[in-house]
């Protein structure tokens with residue numbers, strides 16, 4: 297289907313990123329998976345070419361393009377089966393908080409490094425005891441003179457090893473009238489006393505992503521590192537989580553589309569009973585059903601992206617896009633994997649890794665059940 301989202305400039309940007317990926321990503325992917333994280337250097341290289349925070353204005357050190365360039369990058373990373381280089385998490389999930397809620401001083405201090413790749417960011421919401429129920433988080437930030445003293449731990453934090461800045465959700469008021477009003481956001485720099493990066497977690501998929509635990513033990517941060525007003529953390533999170541969900545949906549559709557394309561090619565090559573397996577009716581029906589799902593998902597997500605770019609606040613649509621496309625991608629990739637037979641169970645096959653990588657999309661950025669809770673509220677149930 298023809299897409300109307302992108303201009304010629306976006307397609308030129310896509311082409312430039314493909315060349316970058318072929319040169320700076322693809323040759324290193326096996327090693328990145330083995331070492332459990334991407335090289336620090338690729339962040340700087342991506343920054344130098346304008347691939348980090350492409351939407352960020354030049355006055356803050358960004359390339360001054362738009363969010364659709366970010367969409368292009370998410371799609372291309374999925375096409376290259378790169379699930380560990382969390383450019384999108386950095387550029388389109390964490391940095392937008394600094395951009396929207398930071399003071400001018402904070403923005404000038406941090407944003408240029410975020411665009412150049414000198415500063416890699418992470419977001420710390422989830423804790424060992426709570427994920428979906430953010431209001432129940434136990435990490436505390438207690439005001440002490442001009443500082444806050446932070447205690448607590450976070451888990452499953454993407455970019456946990458490589459991050460230079462963590463956007464941290466912590467309770468500044470343990471007993472507020474409304475639990476949501478007790479949460480504030482802080483920017484905590486790596487290297488600060490009391491901020492300890494824990495171990496890199498061994499996961500089912502996303503082998504090159506350095507998802508980690510983070511610990512805060514009497515970690516002192518200046519009040520100048522608080523983002524937005526005290527107690528406004530939940531409100532800021534709610535505002536920005538729409539884009540996070542949309543990013544997951546964009547990646548899910550692009551990932552499913554790529555796996556499907558590779559599967560179609562494989563079924564034309566692989567022979568059984570004297571003919572290509574693409575000639576079996578079962579293969580054709582399954583692949584056509586998968587194509588229909590991908591195209592329907594793409595049409596919906598493109599429309600939500602267009603509305604989002606136009607400045608609409610699409611809570612229901614972003615939540616639907618997130619749960620529907622990630623369930624869809626899992627089904628499509630599972631269907632595709634079956635056509636690879638035994639090879640579809642071998643780790644060196646991209647389809648196998650895509651299958652394992654895709655599973656988390658139904659869990660992170662708010663579980664798919666939580667997405668339905670949100671939609672139910674939106675339609676007044």
Ligand SMILES: Cc1cc2nc3c(=O)[nH]c(=O)nc-3n(C[C@H](O)[C@H](O)[C@H](O)COP(=O)(O)OP(=O)(O)OC[C@H]3O[C@@H](n4cnc5c(N)ncnc54)[C@H](O)[C@@H]3O)c2cc1C
Pocket residue numbers: 418419420421422425426427428429451452453454455499502507656659660661662663664665666669
């Ligand atoms: C690879 C990976 C990367 C991640 N990256 C980050 C990151 O960078 N930063 C970060 O902060 N977090 C991150 N997360 C955490 C992720 O967002 C959480 O795991 C997720 O939000 C779920 O929280 P939980 O694990 O505590 O599950 P729980 O909240 O304990 O949920 C357990 C189950 O109960 C269900 N459930 C909970 N509440 C309800 C309800 N009201 N109605 C119906 N069902 C419900 C859930 O859907 C789920 O099935 C990451 C996780 C993974 C696996």
